[in-house]
Amino acid sequence: MRNPLRIAGLGMATVLAVACGVSATAQEITGGATTTARPMTRIPNVSQAALTNAAKDKNNWLHSNGSYEQTRFYAGDQINVNNVAALAPAFVFQTAVLESMETAPIVVDGVMFLTTSFNHVYAIDAATGEEYWHYKHKLGPIVTVCCGNNNRGVAIEGGRLFMGTIDAKLVALDAKTGKLVWETQIADPEKGYSETMAPTVIDGKVLIGTNGGEYGVRGFVKAFSAADGKLLWTFYTIPEKGQEGVWAVNDATGRDMHRDIAAEKAALAKDGGGFYQTLGGGVWMTPAIDTKTRTVFFVVGNPSPDLYGAIRPGDNLYTDSMVAIDLDTGAYKWHSQYIAHDVWDLDAVSPPILTQARDASGKMVDVVIHGGKTGHVYVHDRATGKVIRFSEPMVPQENMWVLPTKDGARMLPGANGGVEWSPMAVNPRLRMAYAANLHQPMTYHVEASPYPGGKLWLGGAFKTIPGEEQSGRLVAVNLDTGKVAWSVKTPQPLIGGVLATSTDLVFNGEANGWFKAFHAQDGKELWKYYLGAGVNAPPVTYRVGNTQYVAVAAGGNNQIDSKRGNSVFVFKLIGGEKLVAPEKKVQH
Amino acid sequence: MYDLPMLKFLSTVCATFALVVVQPAWAQADAAGAKLAEQCVGCHGPGGNSQNPAYPVLAGQSWRYIYVQLKDFKEGRRGHPDMSPVAAGLSRDDMIALGNYFAAIKPVPIAFKADSARVEAGRKISDAVLCPMCHLGGFVGQNEIPKVAGQHAQYIRKQLLDFRAKRRTNDAGNMTSVAGTLSDEDIENLTQYIANL
Numbered sequence: 001m002r003n004p005l006r007i008a009g010l011g012m013a014t015v016l017a018v019a020c021g022v023s024a025t026a027q028e029i030t031g032g033a034t035t036t037a038r039p040m041t042r043i044p045n046v047s048q049a050a051l052t053n054a055a056k057d058k059n060n061w062l063h064s065n066g067s068y069e070q071t072r073f074y075a076g077d078q079i080n081v082n083n084v085a086a087l088a089p090a091f092v093f094q095t096a097v098l099e100s101m102e103t104a105p106i107v108v109d110g111v112m113f114l115t116t117s118f119n120h121v122y123a124i125d126a127a128t129g130e131e132y133w134h135y136k137h138k139l140g141p142i143v144t145v146c147c148g149n150n151n152r153g154v155a156i157e158g159g160r161l162f163m164g165t166i167d168a169k170l171v172a173l174d175a176k177t178g179k180l181v182w183e184t185q186i187a188d189p190e191k192g193y194s195e196t197m198a199p200t201v202i203d204g205k206v207l208i209g210t211n212g213g214e215y216g217v218r219g220f221v222k223a224f225s226a227a228d229g230k231l232l233w234t235f236y237t238i239p240e241k242g243q244e245g246v247w248a249v250n251d252a253t254g255r256d257m258h259r260d261i262a263a264e265k266a267a268l269a270k271d272g273g274g275f276y277q278t279l280g281g282g283v284w285m286t287p288a289i290d291t292k293t294r295t296v297f298f299v300v301g302n303p304s305p306d307l308y309g310a311i312r313p314g315d316n317l318y319t320d321s322m323v324a325i326d327l328d329t330g331a332y333k334w335h336s337q338y339i340a341h342d343v344w345d346l347d348a349v350s351p352p353i354l355t356q357a358r359d360a361s362g363k364m365v366d367v368v369i370h371g372g373k374t375g376h377v378y379v380h381d382r383a384t385g386k387v388i389r390f391s392e393p394m395v396p397q398e399n400m401w402v403l404p405t406k407d408g409a410r411m412l413p414g415a416n417g418g419v420e421w422s423p424m425a426v427n428p429r430l431r432m433a434y435a436a437n438l439h440q441p442m443t444y445h446v447e448a449s450p451y452p453g454g455k456l457w458l459g460g461a462f463k464t465i466p467g468e469e470q471s472g473r474l475v476a477v478n479l480d481t482g483k484v485a486w487s488v489k490t491p492q493p494l495i496g497g498v499l500a501t502s503t504d505l506v507f508n509g510e511a512n513g514w515f516k517a518f519h520a521q522d523g524k525e526l527w528k529y530y531l532g533a534g535v536n537a538p539p540v541t542y543r544v545g546n547t548q549y550v551a552v553a554a555g556g557n558n559q560i561d562s563k564r565g566n567s568v569f570v571f572k573l574i575g576g577e578k579l580v581a582p583e584k585k586v587q588h
Numbered sequence: 589m590y591d592l593p594m595l596k597f598l599s600t601v602c603a604t605f606a607l608v609v610v611q612p613a614w615a616q617a618d619a620a621g622a623k624l625a626e627q628c629v630g631c632h633g634p635g636g637n638s639q640n641p642a643y644p645v646l647a648g649q650s651w652r653y654i655y656v657q658l659k660d661f662k663e664g665r666r667g668h669p670d671m672s673p674v675a676a677g678l679s680r681d682d683m684i685a686l687g688n689y690f691a692a693i694k695p696v697p698i699a700f701k702a703d704s705a706r707v708e709a710g711r712k713i714s715d716a717v718l719c720p721m722c723h724l725g726g727f728v729g730q731n732e733i734p735k736v737a738g739q740h741a742q743y744i745r746k747q748l749l750d751f752r753a754k755r756r757t758n759d760a761g762n763m764t765s766v767a768g769t770l771s772d773e774d775i776e777n778l779t780q781y782i783a784n785l
Contacts, residue, residue, distance in 0.1 A: 448761065460761055561715070
């Protein structure tokens with residue numbers, strides 16, 4: 001029994017404040033305040049040219065996925081396969097938020113900008129970890145997120161940072177001070193809209209999609225003015241007319257999806273297509289941009305409700321699709337659907353990557369690729385969207401496409417994939433894409449359910465199967481053949497993302513706390529370090545002065561419930577620099 | 589000063605407390621919640637700390653969950669002989685005020701004697717059916733997904749049974765589907781695991 005007399009003075013005030021309702025606003029987020037630990041002497045200023053050429057930049061990591069092409073391929077070469085064993089922590093930065101970390105920090109001229117769950121942003125010295133400022137977004141009263149209060153990072157242009165928030169806002173911050181410049185409401189969080197992706201910004205336009213496919217939203221990608229937050233254009237991922245598409249029998253790999261198309265057509269004729277407003281189609285991850293053709297590429301998530309398809313007859317375009325639109329107007333260019341009328345939530349989440357691959361005739365062409373929850377890497381012709389090839393399955397597939405039942409139908413992959421939101425990386429010289437996969441055997445259960453008005457709307461359930469082993473698999477896929485070049489099994493499912501370097505390294509984190517480097521050619525493990533919490537965030541790399549750093553967040557993950565933490569670990573070569581450049585050994 | 593009647597057990601300390609705190613603008617809304625909550629004490633206990641295991645603890649519950657449930661009672665998606673008529677008379681602002689009021693109150697821990705084997709078995713079921721994906725680790729809840737940690741075992745058990753039997757169906761098909769394949773034994777184990785958190 002608790003004795004109130006034993007509560008100390010300050011504690012008592014807190015208890016009373018709580019009991020008296022004084023704490024109505026004293027939640028995890030206490031206000032929109034920015035704290036400054038040490039003033040930033042540099043003034044961040046990122047030009048459009050720097051953003052456009054980021055893939056070649058050896059000093060900075062300017063985009064959450066490295067560049068507009070999103071290859072996550074670093075051009076620098078200090079850390080290589082011969083010296084990576086000497087990688088050790090330069091510093092550990094601890095945030096004030098102990099919750100799921102999915103952030104991909106960006107680094108500009110020696111300053112790192114990182115985010116946490118609940119939309120905190122930190123600016124720190126990227127070589128020492130010292131804090132410049134800490135911004136806490138003042139969350140509105142209503143937040144609706146299906147899979148954790150995550151954030152995956154910021155975008156920068158000029159001296160401004162841009163972040164989407166879990167209460168469905170877009171905020172612009174002064175990169176030097178962390179002060180709010182403007183904020184704009186993107187959509188209504190009470191209907192299930194929220195933002196966890198890092199936006200992307202180009203030519204004064206901030207592009208951002210939306211979460212909400214588990215709530216019956218109508219998905220979109222929107223462009224806002226970087227100057228003042230005004231809406232420039234909207235592309236809805238669910239068209240008002242024509243979502244029924246071509247009544248596809250097979251998926252993109254040619255397998256029968258077992259649709260009852262006659263029944264679907266009858267339902268559409270009888271009840272009409274008004275459900276387009278609640279058909280889902282979230283866009284979870286940052287779009288890629290082809291700056292030459294001024295085209296935006298993104299993948300669209302599952303239809304709502306996830307498992308119950310009878311009330312949404314049709315292909316449910318553009319759910320589960322790769323979509324290309326015009327950067328300047330948001331006008332549709334093409335789409336390519338992986339799964340029509342999805343009832344498994346095996347949708348498209350991992351961000352698209354622009355690279356090159358050989359077409360069927362052996363000619364090297366511009367492609368856009370995507371790692372699917374299905375376990376395939378899909379290679380599309382970038383101009384038309386046509387699927388040039390899809391890879392061998394990276395994880396076990398079984399019983400595809402058995403329809404969900406009330407008591408549950410077993411099918412592999414489980415509903416998390418395959419490849420979840422985790423960004424892939426590409427090594428263009430080796431012709432390989434690297435993908436972090438999950439293997440979670442599940443049963444798929446359906447339950448009829450009408451639109452519930454902004455509540456989580458799965459229309460059934462996914463359940464893992466007790467006693468069946470779960471695991472992860474880091475897989476290298478040859479882009480020109482679709483063959484699996486190598487793979488490494490991990491004890492837990494992989495969520496987080498991959499980094500590749502010009503020196504044939506691949507970095508990847510695991511839910512059990514290990515962060516590892518592999519040889520990009522054959523998957524040989526070259527280095528590992530234990531971070532003490534789930535490493536479920538995309539690694540990044542950059543250089544300050546003569547030193548290359550590798551950074552990754554270790555905050556655990558809500559979706560696979562790995563151990564939570566609050567830190568970003570930053571590594572550099574300790575005593576191993578001489579293996580690269582003995583004549584230029586840097587003093588630390 | 590709080591000039592509206594507060595819950596009896598809090599009135600003295602809060603009045604004292606208020607003397608040293610400048611009353612902020614939103615205190616009126618809180619006072620409205622407290623006033624509305626007077627009608628809840630009979631079943632849900634003082635401040636939503638229910639002492640009757642048939643009625644859920646509301647103290648410390650997510651305000652959104654309380655708001656959404658009240659809305660469902662009012663609009664007929666959830667039914668209960670006592671709650672439905674109560675909710676029928678509430679406005680949207682009333683429901684939000686009630687949600688905020690209960691969310692801000694510290695829950696009083698409930699003594700629960702669990703069977704350790706059942707707790708372990710329940711933990712495994714929770715992992716298998718992916719409870720933490722929505723309810724978060726430790727069943728602390730989020731937004732419109734309820735906190736279940738600190739709840740009465742009897743109430744948890746009844747909700748799982750009601751979902752399974754589809755006596756409660758305002759869950760958008762999620763909980764009815766999750767509970768649909770649970771055996772009586774599973775439900776007991778899951779209940780003990782959650783009640784023991």
